[in-house]
Amino acid sequence: MWQLAGHSRATTLLQQSLRNGQLSHAYLFVGPAHVGKFTLAMNLAQAVNCDLENRPCQECTSCHRIAASKHPDFRVIDLLPEKAKSISIDQIRNMQTETHLPPYEGKYKVFVIDGAHLLSHEAANSILKILEEPPPNILIILLTTSESALLPTIASRCQRVELRPLPLGLVRDVLVKDHHLTQDKADLLARLSGGCLGCALLALQDKSLLSDREQRLANIAHLHEATTRDRLAYAADLAATFSKGRDKVSDALSEWLQWWRDLLLIKCGNTRWIMNIDQEPVLSKQAETLSAAGISVFMRVIGATTVQLEQNANPRLALEVLMLKMP
Numbered sequence: 001m002w003q004l005a006g007h008s009r010a011t012t013l014l015q016q017s018l019r020n021g022q023l024s025h026a027y028l029f030v031g032p033a034h035v036g037k038f039t040l041a042m043n044l045a046q047a048v049n050c051d052l053e054n055r056p057c058q059e060c061t062s063c064h065r066i067a068a069s070k071h072p073d074f075r076v077i078d079l080l081p082e083k084a085k086s087i088s089i090d091q092i093r094n095m096q097t098e099t100h101l102p103p104y105e106g107k108y109k110v111f112v113i114d115g116a117h118l119l120s121h122e123a124a125n126s127i128l129k130i131l132e133e134p135p136p137n138i139l140i141i142l143l144t145t146s147e148s149a150l151l152p153t154i155a156s157r158c159q160r161v162e163l164r165p166l167p168l169g170l171v172r173d174v175l176v177k178d179h180h181l182t183q184d185k186a187d188l189l190a191r192l193s194g195g196c197l198g199c200a201l202l203a204l205q206d207k208s209l210l211s212d213r214e215q216r217l218a219n220i221a222h223l224h225e226a227t228t229r230d231r232l233a234y235a236a237d238l239a240a241t242f243s244k245g246r247d248k249v250s251d252a253l254s255e256w257l258q259w260w261r262d263l264l265l266i267k268c269g270n271t272r273w274i275m276n277i278d279q280e281p282v283l284s285k286q287a288e289t290l291s292a293a294g295i296s297v298f299m300r301v302i303g304a305t306t307v308q309l310e311q312n313a314n315p316r317l318a319l320e321v322l323m324l325k326m327p
């Protein structure tokens with residue numbers, strides 16, 4: 001009754017540890033965003049507190065309450081919206097106090113730290129103290145997309161479980177079977193998800209994600225034929241978003257790179273592997289006007305721009321140069 005599609009290696013490992021009574025007191029789930037880390041953590045919390053034999057049963061009161069985040073022994077610690085940059089020492093102090101109390105109604109108190117790489121320096125040291133002398137009946141599950149940003153002393157005290165992106169065919173099958181999507185729609189979402197099923201499910205819930213993407217791609221396609229003035233105006237708009245959030249610009253550049261990678265694939269006759277499969281007619285038309293060498297050079301320029309922005313180059317200048325170098 002693990003609710004995770006795929007990831008059988010991880011679920012088998014945890015199932016065996018449960019069966020043999022060899023559960024670690026702390027786990028570190030590593031993997032890209034939306035790959036399934038939180039679902040796995042929730043299922044493990046259900047399994048250790050489940051009232052029935054086939055754990056996690058998904059039927060008992062305890063399993064239901066954990067799934068609804070209404071179980072007093074299941075705590076999720078993540079970024080507070082108003083303190084967006086790190087998980088604070090106060091949040092971990094509250095957790096520390098709770099670790100010294102016995103479970104209220106379950107067998108284990110489970111703490112999930114969603115975004116362990118976002119722990120502040122003090123918060124990380126505080127977690128380390130808990131991990132060094134873990135109180136009984138406590139299970140701590142750290143989730144991270146960025147393992148290298150964790151203190152090595154924290155990582156070494158946890159059992160590491162890695163979740164890798166799923167094969168796209170598996171994501172597609174889940175979308176068709178469990179969410180009743182057409183093959184074409186499922187195929188598109190599977191490709192865009194990059195094997196992280198949660199990304200595809202988010203796009204199903206929030207229709208604006210796909211419509212916004214279509215708008216952005218229309219801009220990318222249009223700029224190829226646009227005047228220098230329009231290109232520079234686009235660079236200025238994108239640079240203005242940089243100060244509000246670097247991620248938006250880095251996501252935009254990933255989309256640019258993906259678009260131009262698709263152009264190169266079409267140019268080389270490999271349409272099967274393109275990501276923006278719903279845009280194939282537009283891509284094919286654009287590819288006719290370009291050479292493979294020209295596409296490759298521009299892809300390198302996009303990569304270089306991404307690196308420059310990471311190294312704090314002036315965003316407007318870097319993006320303007322990118323626009324001017326577009327074939």
Ligand SMILES: [Zn+2]
Nearest residue numbers: 050057060063
């Ligand atoms: Zn149960």
